[in-house]
Amino acid sequence: MTKAELRATLDHYHDRYNRPDFIPDDPIGLVHAFDDPRDREVIGFWVATLAWGRRATIINKGAQLIELMGGEPYRFITEHREEDRARFADWKHRTFTYTDTLYFLEYLQRFYQENASLETAFSRHLTPEDQTIEPALIGFHNDFFSLPEAPQRTRKHVASPARKSRCKRLCMYLRWMVRQDDRGVDFGDWHQISPGQLCLPLDVHVERQARRLKLLKRKQTDWQAVLELTAAVRRFDPEDPGRYDFALFGMGIDESK
Template identity: 45%
Template sequence: MDRWVDRVESPDYIDSDPVLFMHAFNNPEDQLLAGFFAATMAWGRRDIVIRKVRDFLNRMGNRPADFIGNFSDRDARHFDGFKHRTFKPVDMIWLTKILQSILLKYGSFENFWERCYQKSRQNDRPLMSVFHENFFAQQPATPRRTYKHVSNADKKSSCKRLYLYLRWTIRKDSPVDLGLMDFMPPSELMVPLDVHVARQARILGLLSRTYNDWWAVQELTESLRTLDPSDPAKYDYALFGLGVNADEIPAEFLINKQP
């Protein structure tokens, strides 16, 4: 697993992954906001996700912090005609409004994350449950349809896209992940669980649960913490790489050949 992390987690990975939009900016707030939209939209083939995120950021004039901070109803026209999967202009408008409220109230996106993290620890609740609740509390008029675009651990979601975002923004000393936020240690990150990662984890005997839900995330992350308690999320790279190159898994490690 460590060899595969070293093999996959390289600068070459960036250009074919939505994380590239964080690397495209120099200002940390631009990076955090562009990354949040890129992770939130990371649904489907990566090349299509990249094309759609690029289109969306172009509509912001490639100045996400400035655009969001100064957003008004007349700016909603910039999102006309935008579509990605089930994302529609109405969703992008309200996500932008929510982020604007966060920046105005908390001063930065990281400050908001830190407050959610503190609340989750105080109340012994999953971070992504608290994040979802407090995120939409910023704009109570947000249409219910937009809520589905931000995961909620209370719904037993794997919260894959939110933990992908935190992998990008929390992990340090990585050629891919930028480590821009400091409100929590990498040791507390959960693995971004998608169907491909889950399949390889089951093949390797790291995951026994059948469903790709919040319990599966917890089980897999605990398995990976036995390999590296300080940075379990790095193995997302290994499981991704093994998924692309499944024929290179040594036979002695194939615990479940038909997961």
């Protein structure tokens, strides 16, 4: 396949899957339920963190979480009292347990006492000269677990390139918040991070198609693989490489039907 043919194929699948029809069956649909960007960034971060396993289960657990927050994620985070946290005692998703929930609530409440947007937790570690979001992900991870009471077990739920993780869920979350186009899927609420700095979320569907198309040759599925794949698709659109997440993910979905 020539470079032109490859780009045409990727653009075809991008156009097919970057559309509102994609929303209802995807966890991002939970985020679309909110008009306030502050609600979107709170529940988006939490839902993205839960995004492993069956999509239907992720959506169900996310909906339960929103209900426990009284349908107002940002207001709950900023105004709840310690006794309000007990309502989450029976809520969990796979290995994400009450201990993890308590720490997420603690970190987010403290963060919003001093900051207006969760974007700052990422963007303050990034400069316009940085080619990718790698410094933002490392800095966010370090900040997130800077509280003295941070449980060791919770670290597995917030990845970092410093630990060679592919950071799939955080890459997906930043795609939601940063990318902006006229397709109606991603939100583009954040403006201190450039879409050109985004990295592709490397899940099993994306990895399989990337290897099939020879966009990814590295054997290990780690952060270096994410950088390799992102660099490969950046050749086709250096200002918005993240849009090819739709293409590769969509190709994988089509193949599995």
